Amino acid sequence: MQKHPIKLTSGEIAPLWTGYLGDSMANCVLHYFLRKVEDEEVRPILEYALSLTNEHMAFKDKLFRNEDFPIPRAFTGEDVNPDAPRLFSDTFTLLYLRQMGTGGMTAYGLALASSTREDIRAFFNHNLKTAAELYNKATTLLLEKGLLPRVPHITYPRTAEFVQKEGWLNGLLGDRRTLNAAEITHLHLNILTNRIGQTLMQAFAQCVRSKDVIPHIVRGMRIATKHIEVFSSLLRDDHLPAPETWEAEVTDSVESPFSDKLMLHHTLSLSALGLSNYGAAVAGSMRRDLATVYIRLAAEVGTYADDGAELMIRKEWLEKMPGAIERDALIQA
Structure with a gap:
């Protein structure tokens, strides 16, 4: 039996389209960061992040052409000047990479949940894993360098407890x-x-x-x-x-x-x-x-x-x- 091509749904088009804009923007930013980075421990994480945006855009370019779907104009080499003077420290670059991983995990998790076509689900599932990898790489290096602000510690409770009064919800002064x-x-x-x-x-x-x-x-x-x-x-x-x-x-x-x-x-x-x-x-x-x-x-x-x-x-x-x-x-x- 001949299979009929399954068109993309709105739940797939939205994250693919917005993701194309985001990847092309990130690609410009990462090219600039890579040209300016001095810390050789940060460089491979930048290269990894850039490889991901290139991979994502290549997949979407091919997909959009196969679907006869217009490719967004997005951002190109005209939107970045890698030869401009250094604007950010390597510390901020590393913090930015970690934020990219965090945002990617959230975005690709939602994209996966709204997708049904097998090839699109496989794409977003792969991206979810690589975003987590980017987050882990940046987090590990920030921790090793003592640069990551940790979420505050709290004292462990001694026993399990139940809330005893409704005022627990209020948050009013006094x-x-x-x-x-x-x-x-x-x-x-x-x-x-x-x-x-x-x-x-x-x-x-x-x-x-x-x-x-x-x-x-x-x-x-x-x-x-x-x-x-x-x-x-x-x-x-x-x-x-x-x-x-x-x-x-x-x-x-x-x-x-x-x-x-x-x-x-x-x-x-x-x-x-x-x-x-x-x-x-x-x-x-x-x-x-x-x-x-x-x-x-x-x-x-x-x-x-x-x-x-x-x-x-x-x-x-x-x-x-x-x-x-x-x-x-x-x-x-």
């Missing part, structure tokens, strides 16, 4: 319980993610050339700084440490290694990651005051992301994701 392990973890991880964003936007703000993009990136840097302080203060209330700033990992260079289009797109990607993390934190935090904080800050990030998307549209930099047919537009009055 009746506020201490943070539990899950809440500490979310606060810590959201500080780290915002530290990455804060550092990137500090660097981008020094280099961006478009006059209307500069204030948007500076605004994003200030939002990240504000959110870091909110989360850090919640940890400090329970005498727990918060990760330190990484702004010193940015040099004084003002010559951009990346196009303004790439830098603005990167800020949008960071906003999307932040919103995803805040949503997970709301679900994982039982203290009501924490949920309120995350929802309030998520609204601020959402507004910022919306303004960034509008800016990209005005500059004709925002590619349109494939969607359903606009039937009403086909009807002639």
Whole structure:
């Protein structure tokens, strides 16, 4: 019996299409990092990460051509200048690689869950494993160098316990319980993610050339700084440490290694990651005051992301994701 070709579903197109943009952007960033890296222990991890983005894009190029599906314009060699002066330290490069692994595990896990076609599931399953490998390589080296801020330790409980009163959920002043392990973890991880964003936007703000993009990136840097302080203060209330700033990992260079289009797109990607993390934190935090904080800050990030998307549209930099047919537009009055 002849097999009929199985078309891609929306659940497969979405992660393939957005992933193509993300991989092409990461490819530009990694090419620049690789040209500037001085630490020979970081270099092989960079080479591994770059090999993954090349592998992903080659698979998608072939797949899209076979499916007669338009390949996104995305980002090319025109969006990166590897000869630009050094902008980031090797320490930040390693932290960035770890964040790539973290983001990849989340993205490919969701992509795998939304896919049904066998070849697509195999692709995302492989990517999930290699993202975990990238995360492990970067984490191991950061630990060996003493550079990784660990999630705070807590004292082991002596016995299993049950909650005795409803006030345990409130988090109100005067009746506020201490943070539990899950809440500490979310606060810590959201500080780290915002530290990455804060550092990137500090660097981008020094280099961006478009006059209307500069204030948007500076605004994003200030939002990240504000959110870091909110989360850090919640940890400090329970005498727990918060990760330190990484702004010193940015040099004084003002010559951009990346196009303004790439830098603005990167800020949008960071906003999307932040919103995803805040949503997970709301679900994982039982203290009501924490949920309120995350929802309030998520609204601020959402507004910022919306303004960034509008800016990209005005500059004709925002590619349109494939969607359903606009039937009403086909009807002639």
